[in-house]
Amino acid sequence: xxxxxxxxxxxxxxxxxxxxxxxxxxxxxxxxxxxxxxxxxxxxxxxxxxxxxxxxxxxxxxxxxxxxxxxxxxxxxxxxxxxxxxxxxxxxxxxxxxxxxxxxxxxxxxxxxxxxxxxxxxxxxxxxxxxxxxxxxxxxxxxxxxxxxxxxxxxxxxxxxxxxxxxxxxxxxxxxxxxxxxxxxxxxxxxxxxxxxxxxxxxxxxxxxxxxxxxxxxxxxxxxxxxxxxxxxxxxxxxxxxxxxxxxxxxxxxxxxxxxxxxxxxxxxxxxxxxxxxxxxxx
Amino acid sequence: xxxxxxxxxxxxxxxxxxxxxxxxxxxxxxxxxxxxxxxxxxxxxxxxxxxxxxxxxxxxxxxxxxxxxxxxxxxxxxxxxxxxxxxxxx
Numbered sequence: 001x002x003x004x005x006x007x008x009x010x011x012x013x014x015x016x017x018x019x020x021x022x023x024x025x026x027x028x029x030x031x032x033x034x035x036x037x038x039x040x041x042x043x044x045x046x047x048x049x050x051x052x053x054x055x056x057x058x059x060x061x062x063x064x065x066x067x068x069x070x071x072x073x074x075x076x077x078x079x080x081x082x083x084x085x086x087x088x089x090x091x092x093x094x095x096x097x098x099x100x101x102x103x104x105x106x107x108x109x110x111x112x113x114x115x116x117x118x119x120x121x122x123x124x125x126x127x128x129x130x131x132x133x134x135x136x137x138x139x140x141x142x143x144x145x146x147x148x149x150x151x152x153x154x155x156x157x158x159x160x161x162x163x164x165x166x167x168x169x170x171x172x173x174x175x176x177x178x179x180x181x182x183x184x185x186x187x188x189x190x191x192x193x194x195x196x197x198x199x200x201x202x203x204x205x206x207x208x209x210x211x212x213x214x215x216x217x218x219x220x221x222x223x224x225x226x227x228x229x230x231x232x233x234x235x236x237x238x239x240x241x242x243x244x245x246x247x248x249x250x251x252x253x254x255x256x257x258x259x260x261x262x263x264x265x266x267x268x269x270x271x272x273x274x275x276x277x278x279x280x281x282x283x
Numbered sequence: 284x285x286x287x288x289x290x291x292x293x294x295x296x297x298x299x300x301x302x303x304x305x306x307x308x309x310x311x312x313x314x315x316x317x318x319x320x321x322x323x324x325x326x327x328x329x330x331x332x333x334x335x336x337x338x339x340x341x342x343x344x345x346x347x348x349x350x351x352x353x354x355x356x357x358x359x360x361x362x363x364x365x366x367x368x369x370x371x372x373x
Binding site: 081082083086102103104105106107108117118119120121122152154159169177184185238240245246247 | 368
């Protein structure tokens with residue numbers, strides 16, 4: 001009888017420990033999510049497990065590919081509300097200095113991203129080039145559009161006159177325009193069949209700026225950089241003096257970022273990571 | 284009957300694509316300092332006729348009782364002002 005009890009106790013305890021092992025296995029999986037991603041998940045309040053996993057994978061892949069340290073602001077547009085979409089993944093703090101977005105006008109938020117209406121919707125990033133980029137020859141920024149339209153609309157930027165303009169203008173009458181810290185007299189352009197995809201502008205030298213679509217270099221402009229703009233970059237509109245948004249965009253945004261300069265190879269890697277992120281989210 | 288269907292289709296298209304609500308300048312100024320819902324600010328803009336308008340998207344998301352009157356106002360098609368400043372330099 002005592003033997004039976006001992007055997008039963010042994011079986012019971014092993015069952016218990018198996019359960020514990022499983023619980024910790026689950027905890028272990030959660031602990032593989034980078035702490036930066038966990039902070040963002042907490043701040044944004046997203047509850048959908050697919051979105052949480054996608055954010056974890058996104059940060060992990062950006063770190064594994066040495067892209068994370070170049071990033072200054074990342075807007076992944078998850079959660080389907082303004083309150084969940086305003087956060088900067090790099091620094092998910094509710095303040096202007098953390099480049100948390102402020103939304104204005106007619107936006108539509110969904111699991112598919114954030115769609116401005118092309119009438120009066122825009123967002124302030126509070127990212128001021130003069131204050132926030134360390135070097136005027138090392139900058140990049142991008143906008144992932146899932147709307148195809150051909151109107152005169154600006155997706156990102158600031159009009160700084162003869163100082164450093166920032167401009168991403170996707171497919172205005174078949175041409176896409178870039179200005180990466182150059183005077184307003186210059187544009188790097190390429191003929192564009194549509195406004196769908198991940199557009200990136202980058203400068204890693206004093207003499208060249210480059211525009212990429214879906215990780216592929218589309219055009220190189222030989223324009224010398226100038227002094228940084230002293231006002232913030234807008235999303236879904238162009239910030240023209242004195243802080244007036246113009247050329248409102250109607251292109252749905254699934255991802256946007258501001259970073260230090262990225263090489264051609266890193267931009268191709270970034271595209272693959274962002275594409276996988278959006279694919280996971282079904283958008 | 285066919286005419287009526289066409290008219291209804293046309294008006295529903297008008298009210299959906301680029302719809303706006305006209306407000307007075309005074310109301311526009313009051314709206315500008317408020318949020319439509321949490322974390323989205325009103326942004327009244329001028330149309331091509333110099334009228335202040337707010338977008339249908341802003342009106343649709345309203346829940347605050349002080350702005351509900353906007354939901355009762357007619358939605359018209361937005362007419363974009365001509366870009367006389369040509370800031371993009373084209």
